Amino acid sequence: MVFKNEDTFQNFLENNQEYRFHRLYEKAVNSVSTEFGKTYPVIINGKKIYTSKSMTRTSPTDKRITLGQMSKGNSMHAKRAIQAANKAFEKWSSVGYKERVTLFRRIGSNMKRCKFELSAWLTFENGKNRYEAIADIDEAIDFIMYYSDEMEKNRGFVMKKSTIPDEQNTSLMKPYGVWAVIAPFNFPAAILVGMSVGALITGNTVVIKPASDTPIIGYKIVEIMMEAGLPDGVVNFVPGSGVEIGKAIIESREVAGIVFTGSRQVGYRLMSESATTKPRPVIAELGGKNATIVTDSANLDMAAEGVAKAAFSFSGQKCSACSRVYVQRSIKSKFLSKLIEKTRKLRIQNPKQRESFVGPVINLSAYNSFKKYSKLASKDGNILIGGSVIKNKELKHGFYVEPTLVDGLPMHHSLLQKELFVPILCITEFDNFDKALEMTNESEYGLTSGIYSNKKKEILKFLQGIEAGVVYVNRKKSSTTGAMVGRQSFGGWKDSGTTGKGTGGRYYLTQFMREQSQTIAN
Numbered sequence: 001m002v003f004k005n006e007d008t009f010q011n012f013l014e015n016n017q018e019y020r021f022h023r024l025y026e027k028a029v030n031s032v033s034t035e036f037g038k039t040y041p042v043i044i045n046g047k048k049i050y051t052s053k054s055m056t057r058t059s060p061t062d063k064r065i066t067l068g069q070m071s072k073g074n075s076m077h078a079k080r081a082i083q084a085a086n087k088a089f090e091k092w093s094s095v096g097y098k099e100r101v102t103l104f105r106r107i108g109s110n111m112k113r114c115k116f117e118l119s120a121w122l123t124f125e126n127g128k129n130r131y132e133a134i135a136d137i138d139e140a141i142d143f144i145m146y147y148s149d150e151m152e153k154n155r156g157f158v159m160k161k162s163t164i165p166d167e168q169n170t171s172l173m174k175p176y177g178v179w180a181v182i183a184p185f186n187f188p189a190a191i192l193v194g195m196s197v198g199a200l201i202t203g204n205t206v207v208i209k210p211a212s213d214t215p216i217i218g219y220k221i222v223e224i225m226m227e228a229g230l231p232d233g234v235v236n237f238v239p240g241s242g243v244e245i246g247k248a249i250i251e252s253r254e255v256a257g258i259v260f261t262g263s264r265q266v267g268y269r270l271m272s273e274s275a276t277t278k279p280r281p282v283i284a285e286l287g288g289k290n291a292t293i294v295t296d297s298a299n300l301d302m303a304a305e306g307v308a309k310a311a312f313s314f315s316g317q318k319c320s321a322c323s324r325v326y327v328q329r330s331i332k333s334k335f336l337s338k339l340i341e342k343t344r345k346l347r348i349q350n351p352k353q354r355e356s357f358v359g360p361v362i363n364l365s366a367y368n369s370f371k372k373y374s375k376l377a378s379k380d381g382n383i384l385i386g387g388s389v390i391k392n393k394e395l396k397h398g399f400y401v402e403p404t405l406v407d408g409l410p411m412h413h414s415l416l417q418k419e420l421f422v423p424i425l426c427i428t429e430f431d432n433f434d435k436a437l438e439m440t441n442e443s444e445y446g447l448t449s450g451i452y453s454n455k456k457k458e459i460l461k462f463l464q465g466i467e468a469g470v471v472y473v474n475r476k477k478s479s480t481t482g483a484m485v486g487r488q489s490f491g492g493w494k495d496s497g498t499t500g501k502g503t504g505g506r507y508y509l510t511q512f513m514r515e516q517s518q519t520i521a522n
Helices: 008-014 018-033 075-093 097-113 115-126 130-153 190-200 215-227 242-251 264-275 300-316 329-345 364-380 433-441 456-465
Strands: 038-040 042-044 047-049 054-059 062-071 158-160 167-175 178-182 205-209 235-237 255-261 282-285 290-294 322-328 382-385 404-407 424-430 448-452 470-473 513-521
Touching (some): 018 130, 042 215, 054 115, 054 215, 062 115, 062 215, 075 167, 075 178, 075 205, 075 235, 097 115, 097 190, 178 190, 178 242, 190 205, 190 215, 190 255, 215 235, 242 255, 264 282, 290 300, 300 424, 300 448, 322 329, 322 433, 329 404, 329 424, 364 382, 364 424, 424 433
Parallel strands (some): 178 205, 205 235, 290 322, 404 424
Antiparallel strands (some): 158 167
């Protein structure tokens, strides 16, 4: 079986059925809207538990829309979920890999059938436009199918070793036990699924803690897993306070591993505090401060388009978003003119709208951060376009802000170093290519990076010297974002990640297993 990316929108385009894509999405938006206001439970050992406390989820697209009430788990629920996962591990880990693969392919197929409904939920819950939302769901499905293929291709990661006449030697990769899965808001389907399935398909059990901003889509996915036949206790779902649930996870000796995507600050704390309980693997993706280099030989139209898409898709809230551009002084003015024009044309609308490119940021905290960073940019540099929040009649009830370009910041300014997670792009000029590469690598992060150049020497030097896990050369669709499962593994260097092995790549699954060498004497 040859893996093929889902790529829904592109498939509709290639079949001249774009109209049908829009019709299916809009039908799903209407359908999902009828479900607003429901209460969703914690899930432990296959049982749905409605707690006394709940979290009200409103939409970042319009704060007046109440999406639902999510039952709020606490440390007691987390401990019970860990116990249930630990109890279920013995039986689940003994299930043959072929049976697990069959089950997960069924889960992937079931997700395909409701992909438009799931993407509509994403639009309402985290503000993605229809194209970004369907891509998020596609990526989740891709993870399931790709990891299923990897399990088959590697025969469950069992390998016969060299033997001698009186011995048979085998290397087996075996699951650890219970994994805590701590998911982010920005890819609440794809990343949650990728981390969870990585653990589950290799024979581990999981306790999922979704982001507090996006628990409903997490619940919907866990529900699909359970309905497809995942045994009780194998997957458990505990939304709630990150501090409280995180503490229960860290302090539990029954948790064999932790997989996390989120901020560097939280990731560092998670790793250091976890290590005081017992040695265990922590697979963490911790963000980025991603840069693009634009040289004097670049195709400037391509560069401007790629940079604008990388910086401002999903309002700059991707770990891989471009937030720094180093442009050669001799072509800076021409490039900026094109980049400003591209940025000006980006449609800021409610993401339900067909033409929307830039939607809202996720919450009030991000909205206020944008205002703070824009004020700082205006004080210490020059805002070329953007810099304001949007308060017009149509968008005033959501968290909408303008894509913003900043020039003239001093070297080592905080906006050039800190991960902002809002749509602000900082421009710095350079004369010498080596200096551009040096400035790019000065960041403590190393997730993604891009270059636009038509000089082979520069491209080679970039590929040899860049300190990032995912790099792109002359990519029109995006300079730093848009990795596809099975095409580009996605993982960071330096402070962007803990293992150096990317999701959607050939080395990812082995992180959820440990090797056992077996020798049987004849």
